[in-house]
Amino acid sequence: xxxxxxxxxxxxxxxxxAGLPSVKDMVSExxxxxxxxxxxxxxxCALHGWTDLVFTHISAxxxxxxxxxxxxxxxxxxxxxxxxxxxxxKIDLEGNICSDTPYFINPAGFTIHxxxxxxxxxxxxxxxxxxPYGVAVSVQTGGLRRYTQFAMTVxxxxxYHDYEGxxxxxDERSRIxxxxxxxxxxxxxxxxxxxxxxxxxxxxxxxxxxxxxxxxQILAQAAGTEALHEESQEMADTVAGQAAGxxxxxxxxxxxxxxxxxxLARQNPGHDR
Numbered sequence: 123x124x125x126x127x128x129x130x131x132x133x134x135x136x137x138x139x140a141g142l143p144s145v146k147d148m149v150s151e152x153x154x155x156x157x158x159x160x161x162x163x164x165x166x167c168a169l170h171g172w173t174d175l176v177f178t179h180i181s182a183x184x185x186x187x188x189x190x191x192x193x194x195x196x197x198x199x200x201x202x203x204x205x206x207x208x209x210x211x212k213i214d215l216e217g218n219i220c221s222d223t224p225y226f227i228n229p230a231g232f233t234i235h236x237x238x239x240x241x242x243x244x245x246x247x248x249x250x251x252x253x254p255y256g257v258a259v260s261v262q263t264g265g266l267r268r269y270t271q272f273a274m275t276v277x278x279x280x281x282y283h284d285y286e287g288x289x290x291x292x293d294e295r296s297r298i299x300x301x302x303x304x305x306x307x308x309x310x311x312x313x314x315x316x317x318x319x320x321x322x323x324x325x326x327x328x329x330x331x332x333x334x335x336x337x338x339q340i341l342a343q344a345a346g347t348e349a350l351h352e353e354s355q356e357m358a359d360t361v362a363g364q365a366a367g368x369x370x371x372x373x374x375x376x377x378x379x380x381x382x383x384x385x386l387a388r389q390n391p392g393h394d395r
Contacts, residue, residue: 156194157194158393159323161210162382162386165386166326167251177228179195180247180325181231182248182322183245183247191240193236194211195235198226198227215236217229233289238318246322253314256332256333257312259309259335260315266339269352273338274357275365276328282301283297283301306319307332322379327369
């Protein structure tokens with residue numbers, strides 16, 4: 123992958139995705155549907171303010187092709203709110219681009235997402251973002267606290283990974299995998315947040331709860347930590363059990379995702395090009 127040398131020399135261009143030909147007739151129906159879901163996820167993250175220009179990433183695992191594991195990820199240089207199904211880049215677990223594209227990918231995105239897709243076959247979708255509230259909680263020694271229902275919905279399923287710099291070192295992948303274990307959410311210390319789901323809908327819903335938990339924690343802490351009431355671990359266990367169904371396929375995705383698609387169609391149509 124010669125992305126870093128291209129970035130140093132400026133020897134690249136970022137085509138407008140609106141001008142790309144559709145790949146709908148060049149891929150399987152399953153792949154096209156997944157491309158549309160993933161492009162929609164990018165635009166939904168933009169609608170919710172979970173973007174950092176072009177510097178974060180969302181990926182989705184494709185069905186095996188002749189025994190080859192591959193996933194879709196964003197082209198480096200496109201904004202989340204302009205992502206299209208045809209612009210997404212198909213890569214394998216070694217970082218090789220597996221379809222014709224005018225784009226390249228973010229090396230740090232490959233490091234993080236290939237780590238989880240390689241180790242976790244339940245990772246149908248991986249969302250990683252850098253929001254001010256998520257990053258603010260990631261720097262706190264105590265991490266996410268049991269202050270709110272948002273937080274108690276996810277704290278039992280949240281792991282932590284220490285900061286190692288921008289994720290360009292492929293050796294970091296083994297440590298990311300070890301730290302997330304079998305959990306579905308990861309706080310990247312001094313960096314951001316990450317969620318895993320069997321599909322885009324569940325990964326997005328987990329990120330919704332995690333990001334709102336971080337936001338409300340920072341807002342509550344503005345009053346001073348002495349004024350805050352933190353619920354017990356027992357209460358967190360109760361809330362996690364009550365909310366678990368929302369994160370299972372056939373429940374949370376059917377409950378929330380159709381409405382999100384209607385919202386996207388009203389506010390930012392065009393992801394399915």
